[in-house]
Amino acid sequence: MGYSSDIESIEFELGAKTLERWLIKPEKTMSIVLGIPRERAQDERRVAISPPGVQILVEHGIKVMIEKSAGNFCNFTDFDYAEAGAIIAETPETLFEQSNVIVKVSPPQPEELSLFMPGQMLISALHLGTVSPQLLKTLLEKNITALGFEFIETRDGELPIVRTLSEIAGSLAIQTAAKYLETGYGGSGILLGGIAGVPPAHVTIIGAGTVGLFAAQDALGLGAQVTVIDKEINRLRRFEAFFNRHLVTAIANDHYISELAKTSDVMIGALSPKKKIIKPLVSEQVVKSMKPGSVIIDVSIDQGACFATSRHTSHTNPIYVKHGVTHYCVPNIPSAVAKTASFALTNTLLPFILKLTDHETISDILWKSHSLRKGTYIFRGYVTKKILSELTDFPYREIDMLLAAC
Numbered sequence: 001m002g003y004s005s006d007i008e009s010i011e012f013e014l015g016a017k018t019l020e021r022w023l024i025k026p027e028k029t030m031s032i033v034l035g036i037p038r039e040r041a042q043d044e045r046r047v048a049i050s051p052p053g054v055q056i057l058v059e060h061g062i063k064v065m066i067e068k069s070a071g072n073f074c075n076f077t078d079f080d081y082a083e084a085g086a087i088i089a090e091t092p093e094t095l096f097e098q099s100n101v102i103v104k105v106s107p108p109q110p111e112e113l114s115l116f117m118p119g120q121m122l123i124s125a126l127h128l129g130t131v132s133p134q135l136l137k138t139l140l141e142k143n144i145t146a147l148g149f150e151f152i153e154t155r156d157g158e159l160p161i162v163r164t165l166s167e168i169a170g171s172l173a174i175q176t177a178a179k180y181l182e183t184g185y186g187g188s189g190i191l192l193g194g195i196a197g198v199p200p201a202h203v204t205i206i207g208a209g210t211v212g213l214f215a216a217q218d219a220l221g222l223g224a225q226v227t228v229i230d231k232e233i234n235r236l237r238r239f240e241a242f243f244n245r246h247l248v249t250a251i252a253n254d255h256y257i258s259e260l261a262k263t264s265d266v267m268i269g270a271l272s273p274k275k276k277i278i279k280p281l282v283s284e285q286v287v288k289s290m291k292p293g294s295v296i297i298d299v300s301i302d303q304g305a306c307f308a309t310s311r312h313t314s315h316t317n318p319i320y321v322k323h324g325v326t327h328y329c330v331p332n333i334p335s336a337v338a339k340t341a342s343f344a345l346t347n348t349l350l351p352f353i354l355k356l357t358d359h360e361t362i363s364d365i366l367w368k369s370h371s372l373r374k375g376t377y378i379f380r381g382y383v384t385k386k387i388l389s390e391l392t393d394f395p396y397r398e399i400d401m402l403l404a405a406c
Helices: 002-017 051-059 078-084 092-098 110-115 133-141 160-180 210-222 233-242 254-263 284-288 299-303 333-358 362-368 370-375 386-392 399-404
Strands: 033-036 063-067 087-089 101-103 121-124 145-148 202-206 225-230 248-251 266-269 295-298 319-322 325-328 376-379
Touching: 033 092, 051 063, 051 078, 051 333, 063 092, 078 087, 087 092, 092 110, 101 333, 110 133, 121 333, 133 376, 133 386, 145 370, 160 210, 160 266, 160 295, 160 299, 160 325, 160 333, 202 210, 202 254, 210 225, 210 233, 210 266, 225 233, 225 254, 233 248, 248 254, 254 284, 266 299, 295 299, 333 362, 333 370, 362 370, 362 399, 370 376, 370 399, 376 399
Parallel strands: 033 063, 033 101, 063 087, 101 121, 121 145, 202 225, 202 266, 225 248, 266 295, 295 325
Antiparallel strands: 145 376, 319 325
């Protein structure tokens, strides 16, 4: 009996060793040192993780370092972060040297590229409309695993981080439009919602996605007349049902765009193509036909542009006037409400960051997590998103193939 039981024990151990590696919970997991640098992009006031978020990460065994003064614009003090368990790094060099995962809001700036250490992981926005070949080159050369907010996707096709930021951008688009319609800002002097006996402003929203949804909701709430246009009829049907037909919908073709431009006091570019560069849908000739003092808010500017007359602006210099129309084309609109946006970003990012603690290597993490795998745009010295390869000519490989070869 003793001999037989020994054989059974050996057979059991050998059998267990042949199980697929992703079915076995590793005894050892990756040791995470998460670095949160101060944002250096122009007018970027957000911070990637709030102090309560840091506390949750620390409680899950993640060591967190944050650069001194990183949360100042959000009214998060270094003391708040220290109380939450973070280590305050006096310099960006210290933070990058001691962290193996870097989480930030905006894409890395040119002055930050030399700070990256070989083999690190980066999680941040990418901004396809202004993607930097030098950034990609540096990340490739340093064998960085890079994940983009724009690409992180759940199994049902949802882009959770994009959605969160789009909700804020949609609401802010209406606040901003209302301000720049005012006479003091060079607008036509129209109150967005009107009053009894005086008609409200006409707002046209191009795109029936998340930005469009929240923009329409806020505009209707203020009493504006709202028209939403989109190329997909099913999206428009959902909008009509959601708003109980309290707005007008139309297919986004040249005829409707041209006609609506003549009567609109506000036009909002809220296109939301999936992983593509946006090409202008509204021509310069159509913009010329808009009423003097009307307003364009191009929320799509970070992915390209919705209007042919759009060009990047900033929170410091947010507007310019062309053909008598005020243009607001700030790419990081949510930064205007930095504290709200940072809390929202933290809420969305935390579940994905916590996934990093479940496995021993980056390859295991990406293999197991559909969302993080879909979010990866650079891995093992290759660009893993075809759109980036087309934009920059860097070599492209499917991430599934690279992971299978690990």
